[in-house]
Amino acid sequence: MSNVPFEIFSQEFANDLGIVDKGYLTCILKEVPEYDSMGKITISLTIERLFGFQIPFEALDKVETIHVLYEYCIKNSVRE
Amino acid sequence: MSIASLRNLELDDIQLVRYWRNLDHVRNRMAITDYIARDEQRDWFGKIDEKLTKYFIYSLDSRDVGCVSITKINYADKTFEGGIFCGDALYLNHWVNIWACVKIYNYAFYQLDLDKSFATILNDNNPALSLNKSLGYVHLKDSDCNVSRFILNRDNYTNSTKTIREYLRRFVGQDI
Numbered sequence: 310m311s312n313v314p315f316e317i318f319s320q321e322f323a324n325d326l327g328i329v330d331k332g333y334l335t336c337i338l339k340e341v342p343e344y345d346s347m348g349k350i351t352i353s354l355t356i357e358r359l360f361g362f363q364i365p366f367e368a369l370d371k372v373e374t375i376h377v378l379y380e381y382c383i384k385n386s387v388r389e
Numbered sequence: 390m391s392i393a394s395l396r397n398l399e400l401d402d403i404q405l406v407r408y409w410r411n412l413d414h415v416r417n418r419m420a421i422t423d424y425i426a427r428d429e430q431r432d433w434f435g436k437i438d439e440k441l442t443k444y445f446i447y448s449l450d451s452r453d454v455g456c457v458s459i460t461k462i463n464y465a466d467k468t469f470e471g472g473i474f475c476g477d478a479l480y481l482n483h484w485v486n487i488w489a490c491v492k493i494y495n496y497a498f499y500q501l502d503l504d505k506s507f508a509t510i511l512n513d514n515n516p517a518l519s520l521n522k523s524l525g526y527v528h529l530k531d532s533d534c535n536v537s538r539f540i541l542n543r544d545n546y547t548n549s550t551k552t553i554r555e556y557l558r559r560f561v562g563q564d565i
Contacts (some may be wrong), residue, residue, distance in 0.1 A: 389534075
């Protein structure tokens with residue numbers, strides 16, 4: 310189980326996608342313009358760096374919010 | 390593994406491309422937003438100079454997804470313009486769009502041996518702006534209030550897309 314706190318994950322998420330508006334924390338990810346094809350590749354690499362596993366693209370596509378994405382990462386993390 | 394592929398645009402494909410091009414999610418992100426009629430599309434295809442313009446359809450697992458292009462090829466100056474649109478809205482945020490882009494830029498830079506690419510993008514087309522930034526494009530100063538101009542050289546492209554190409558390799562099972 311990873312010990313990356315949500316605050317760090319969400320901060321890295323925003324930094325890597327170049328998001329300045331805090332709306333991404335509460336809205337559906339599909340509505341975040343930066344979370345597009347390229348954005349998903351970027352976040353996939355962010356997750357690898359923080360949690361040490363390769364997230365399937367389908368999972369990135371399906372998760373509805375950043376909180377659900379974080380829970381997925383915690384569950385699948387291979388880092389202590 | 391998924392099978393992503395590119396094929397040259399043929400006469401049989403042009404009405405599919407016209408259908409995509411007229412869809413709101415494509416049309417509204419183009420500099421020219423006029424509806425394209427069947428005959429206009431045929432005329433456009435007939436006028437393509439294959440030496441200076443190359444269009445490809447990209448597909449994923451045999452499903453046609455969109456169109457990528459290299460246009461305004463200038464072999465003397467070694468320049469070109471790259472373009473893409475995802476026609477099938479179900480794939481709008483899919484990795485295959487990035488794959489198609491990388492394939493077309495690889496072709497332009499490494500096979501056609503071109504040196505520089507230019508791009509003109511509407512300022513509110515955030516997906517294209519984000520994609521171009523990831524490919525290594527640099528903003529040019531001769532932009533106006535509606536559109537921005539960008540330039541990409543081969544070295545910048547090679548360096549900027551190293552990680553992306555490694556990432557895409559996972560899906561298609563081979564180097565791109």
